[in-house]
Amino acid sequence: MPSDHTKGRKPEHSANYGGSHTFSGKPRKGETAAERSWEGLGSFMNIPFGEEKFTFVKDIKDPKLVTLLVKGPNAHTIQQIQDTLHDGLRAVKNALEDEALIPGAGAFEVSCSAHLSGPVKQAARGRVKMGVQAFADAMLIIPKMCAANGGFDVQDVVVVLQDECAEGNIAGIDLQSGKPFDPTVEGIWDNYHVKRQMLHSWYLDSKLKGSE
Known part of the structure; x- marks a missing residue:
C-alpha cells in the first residue's frame, strides 16, 4: 500500500x-x-x-x-527520555553480544573485593600486597555509594555484605531495606562488557598516575 x-x-x-x-x-x-x-x-x-x-x-x-x-x-x-532509551537499548545490545550477565546491586564488587583480599593477596609477595589491598578496597566504592544513596549506614551495610559473601552467597544491597539479597533472584543484572571496561579503565588510570 x-x-x-x-x-x-x-x-x-x-x-x-x-x-x-x-x-x-x-x-x-x-x-x-x-x-x-x-x-x-x-x-x-x-x-x-x-x-x-x-x-x-x-x-x-x-x-x-x-x-x-x-x-x-x-x-x-525529551533529552532525558532519549538518554534513558539509549542506555536501555545499549544494555540489551551488550547482553546479546556478550551472551553473559553479571549480578548487579553491588554483588560483583563485593565478591571481587573478597577475592582480591583473599587468595590474590595471599599469593602476592612484598609491596604488591599493598596494591592488591588498595584495589580491593576501591572495589567497594560501588556498594558504599549505593548504601549512602539509600540513606543507610555505609560501614554497617558493607560489613554485612562481606559476611554474606564469605558464606558463599551472592550478596547485593537491597535499597529498600539496606539488607543483603540475591540480585539474580530479583532479575537485577549488570553488563559483563561494562564491568570489564570499568576494570580496564581503572588499570590504565593507575598506570598513568604511576608514571607521573
Missing part, C-alpha cells in the same frame, strides 16, 4: 519495516512480482504533530525496524 507522503529514502525504510522492497517504473531485470510487493506493511497513516507530519505504518506481518516517538513538555525532558 503506497503512501503519498513518503519522500527521499522513506519508501526504503517503510519497505524494510515489513521485509518488503520498493519499486518504481518498470521492473528490474530478474525481479519477481514478490520482490516488487509491499505486502505485509499493513496500513499507512499520516498524522500531524505540531508543524511536522509523521507517517505511521501499522499491522506489520514481519517487522524489521521500529521508530520510537518521544514526546515531552520541554527539550530537557
Whole structure:
C-alpha cells in the first residue's frame, strides 16, 4: 500500500519495516512480482504533530525496524527520555553480544573485593600486597555509594555484605531495606562488557598516575 507522503529514502525504510522492497517504473531485470510487493506493511497513516507530519505504518506481518516517538513538555525532558532509551537499548545490545550477565546491586564488587583480599593477596609477595589491598578496597566504592544513596549506614551495610559473601552467597544491597539479597533472584543484572571496561579503565588510570 503506497503512501503519498513518503519522500527521499522513506519508501526504503517503510519497505524494510515489513521485509518488503520498493519499486518504481518498470521492473528490474530478474525481479519477481514478490520482490516488487509491499505486502505485509499493513496500513499507512499520516498524522500531524505540531508543524511536522509523521507517517505511521501499522499491522506489520514481519517487522524489521521500529521508530520510537518521544514526546515531552520541554527539550530537557525529551533529552532525558532519549538518554534513558539509549542506555536501555545499549544494555540489551551488550547482553546479546556478550551472551553473559553479571549480578548487579553491588554483588560483583563485593565478591571481587573478597577475592582480591583473599587468595590474590595471599599469593602476592612484598609491596604488591599493598596494591592488591588498595584495589580491593576501591572495589567497594560501588556498594558504599549505593548504601549512602539509600540513606543507610555505609560501614554497617558493607560489613554485612562481606559476611554474606564469605558464606558463599551472592550478596547485593537491597535499597529498600539496606539488607543483603540475591540480585539474580530479583532479575537485577549488570553488563559483563561494562564491568570489564570499568576494570580496564581503572588499570590504565593507575598506570598513568604511576608514571607521573
